Each structure stands twice: as C-alpha cells, then as structure tokens.
Amino acid sequence: MSALPDKHAPIVEVDSISKRIGSKTIIDKLSFQVPRGEVFGFLGPNGAGKTTTIRMMVGLMSISVGDIRIGGYSIRTHFEQAIRHVGAIVENPEMYKFLSGYNNLVHYARMLPGIGEERIQEVIDLVGMSNRIHDKVKTYSLGMRQRLGIAQALLHKPSVLILDEPTNGLDPAGIRELRDHLRKLTRDEGISVIVSSHLLAEMELMCDRVAIIQNGRLVDVRLIKEYTQEGAKQRVLFEVDAPVQAQQLAQQQGLSVEIIEDSLVMSVDKQEIAAWNRRFVEAGIAVYGIRKSTKTLEDQFLEVTGSESIV
C-alpha cells in the first residue's frame, strides 16, 4: 500500500477486519468508512465487539486479518503516521486529581512536540471549560472530567476523536453538554468524531451516521436522517370524525391511505399537510388532530435485525 495519504479519502477506513482470540471469532470481516467532519456512532448491544474494534483502531490490540487506515495510513504498516491523526479516550483518562485542569493539560502538552500555551487555551475553549480550568480536578463532576479528557485528546490537533461509550455515567445534562461540544468540534474544527454506545436514542441525537454491529458483524451503516426519513414523505395521522369519507377523498387524489383507529394514515410531503387539512375541512370533515409518525432509529433497527431488541 502507498504511504501517501489521500485528502479526500474517508478519515477512517476499516477494511474487512477480523479478530480471533483463541478459537473465538470476536470480530468477523467488519468494514465501514468514517467520512471527514461527521459524528459517527458505533452502535451495538453489550458484547457486540465495539470496544474490541476501537482498541484495534487505536493500536491497543492487534488485528488478526484485514487493515484499518487512518488519514490514509495503515495502522499495521505505518502506525506512527496513522496514530498521529487520532485523539482517543478508550480507558478512563489518567488525571492528576490534586492538580488543576489547566496544570494537567500543561503536563500532557509537555510530552507533545510543538504544543504551546496558545493551543492549550484553544482546547480549553473548545470544550467550554475556561471558567473552571484553574480549579483542582478532584472538584470536577464526571462530565467536566470527561471534557478535560477530550481537551487533552485534542491537544495535538487530531483529525478524528474516538470515544468509547462516552456517555456512560453521565446525567442527562452532562450528556447534552457532551453532545453540544462534539457537534461544535465537527462544525468548527472539521474533525470527525467516533462514539460507541449501546443506547439507540442517544445515538439518534448525537450522530450524523451510525454503524450497527451485532456479534462482531456489521448489520447496517446509514445516515441518521435516512433512518428518520427527514426530507422524504412523512407518515401523517389525521384524526377525523368521518374516516371512510376522508379516505375516499384521498383515494380520489391517488393517495394510498389506511384507517387505523379512526385516524387516517397517509404518506405526504411536509408542505402537503396543511393543504390536506383544508381539503378535509372544506369537505365537511372535522379534523380533531394531526400527528406526524416518523420512524425512529429503533423502528428501523428492528426492521433490519428482525425482532431482537438491542437495548
């Protein structure tokens, strides 16, 4: 493989990797790509192989078969060039609890070539910690410790930030803050973020794209907006007093509609919802309610994997 990176290539390319430990195949021919500037979710139940894959991505575990390229460099043949692109929190980051957040960052910056005070200030701003950065780490909440960990991982200006189960142990406010900061990183810094989780709802809010894995195999990779059908026709429920009459009216216009419990269920463009309301009212049909029924990631997940729930 060439050592030259391709700027337009996805930042991470996982190319048919397998991991065998003893006689057990933990990861089985897994392939996916992480585009630049996206929050990419790695979703699967406990034991699916998320941590194992992430450990292979950051060089903490060897790959049995296949390869991972980061920034165009093979993790197997050009480890140093590949890992230079990565900022990661895989195990709990080591922090000196009796030092301030700032002094922790100074300590780590000393181990990296060319990282000065200016970059330290930049990463503090990126994770929104300026008002507490001079307090001792032992006084920080879990969410703040984690943001300090992210600041530390960002010091060397990586192209991709990899976080294994970053929301574990965070309260809802902490999760929301983390989400906002990760979004900001992709938007303002153009870096990609890879997060793993076993929680569907969280991934739906946090990510642009998700890869779903089960038993070490890839089940699906898709943009969240494809899952939630944003931009496409939406399923809309009209609760009306005369569903059969409303159904006939819609069928005359060539729409296929179902009646579910006195509600008319039809697939229409967003702009059409108001027009249909007006048509029903003009035809003397009372409309009691209009509700959008978008498919959630969970609905879609259950469709692609059969009936087995992963949460």
Ligand SMILES: Nc1ncnc2c1ncn2[C@@H]1O[C@H](COP(=O)(O)OP(=O)(O)OP(=O)(O)O)[C@@H](O)[C@H]1O
């Ligand atoms: N060193 C090892 N030896 C044997 N089996 C292992 C080893 N490490 C992981 N496994 C097995 O590989 C599978 C995947 O584990 P992994 O930790 O990657 O899953 P995960 O998706 O990260 O799940 P979790 O959310 O529970 O951490 C599990 O069945 C686990 O028991």
